[in-house]
Amino acid sequence: MTLAKKTKILENYLSESPTNFRDTFKTDIYLFFNEDFTTENPLLNFLDVFESKEDILSWVDKVTSQIVLKFDENEEELGDFIWDHIAVEN
DSSP states (O other): OHHHHHHHHHHHHHHOOOSSTTGHHHHHHHHHTTTTOOOOOOGGGGGOOSSSHHHHHHHHHHHHHHHHHHHTTTSSOOHHHHHHHHHHHO
16 A cells, blocks of 8 residues: 555544544644645655554554543643654554
8 A cells, every 4th residue: 555545544534523532632633744644744654554544543543542541731742642652653
């Protein structure tokens, strides 16, 4: 699967209307990527490690769950929290 296709999958999933509290954090992840879902955005290079659409969706679900469970706005910035989850994939 190409990076362009992976990027489109991620963008589409993050753009879906939230169906629960956890899903509301998809918007924060969307904004983290500066609303730039082109292959020129170096922040999206982490997608290279994923093999399938399910892998990408699972990553988003994992990050949003971790935000709900572990993110402490008094201790860190949300962007740093998201970045940590990208760095783990590389």
